Amino acid sequence: MKRKPGPQKAGPLSEAEEARLQRLEAFANLLDARYLIPGTRWRYGWDGIFGLVPVIGDAAMAAVALWALSEARSMGASRGTMARMVGNIGVDFAFGSVPVFGTIFDVAFKSNRRNVALLRRHLVQTRSAAKHRPSPGPGQQH
Numbered sequence: 001m002k003r004k005p006g007p008q009k010a011g012p013l014s015e016a017e018e019a020r021l022q023r024l025e026a027f028a029n030l031l032d033a034r035y036l037i038p039g040t041r042w043r044y045g046w047d048g049i050f051g052l053v054p055v056i057g058d059a060a061m062a063a064v065a066l067w068a069l070s071e072a073r074s075m076g077a078s079r080g081t082m083a084r085m086v087g088n089i090g091v092d093f094a095f096g097s098v099p100v101f102g103t104i105f106d107v108a109f110k111s112n113r114r115n116v117a118l119l120r121r122h123l124v125q126t127r128s129a130a131k132h133r134p135s136p137g138p139g140q141q142h
Contacts, residue, residue, distance in 0.1 A: 020075060031046050054099045055097045081119065
């Protein structure tokens, strides 16, 4: 019997967490790496396309990128992880807003993919640490 493809449990993450991360990764790929530049290995997405309109396009994509930040918060990302994610969004917006250079930067920097990778790494580390933490003994607090 063939098994249905779908979210697979990855180490310490629950199936629901893995499914959410896979949705975020698909979203990040749409924004950062959906299309291939013919004759190269360079990929770009809607962030690079919208970035062709300086400032306005980058502001729109920064607003869209905040959805991943909201998801990270609801999944229990630390303040440090979220701060790094905000930093990536800010760098993408600031440098991406510069005409011509900004579009090249948008294609190369891929802030959305970076942010999802940060979130995945944080969740795996914290879930792994929680699984390996010794249980409190009788009479000890959690």
